[in-house]
Amino acid sequence: MxxxxxxxxxxxxxxxxxxxxxxxxxxxxxxxxxxxLPPATDDEMREAEAVLAEWARHPDGGEPRSPRS
Structure with a gap:
């Protein structure tokens, strides 16, 4: 990053x-x-980064959990 x-x-x-x-x-x-679509907001980018970071911890293809859970 x-x-x-x-x-x-x-x-x-x-x-x-x-x-x-x-x-x-x-x-x-x-x-x-x-x-x-318009550009993503800073908040949307932070949320996307959190989701991708969580997804990257699941290399076996497992479902990542939502950062809001």
């Missing part, structure tokens, strides 16, 4: 990578562009 110092740089690089893709979709495939 990236450290906090690099997290902002990584987020900026990811946003920059998405920009040409979303611009192309907006121009050439507006219905697909309209289907795109």
């Amino acid at each position: 990236p450290d906090a110092e690099n997290a902002g740089d990584n987020a900026a690089r990811i946003a920059a990578a998405w920009h040409p893709l979303t611009e192309w979709l907006a121009e050439h495939a507006p219905r697909s562009y309209a289907q795109l």
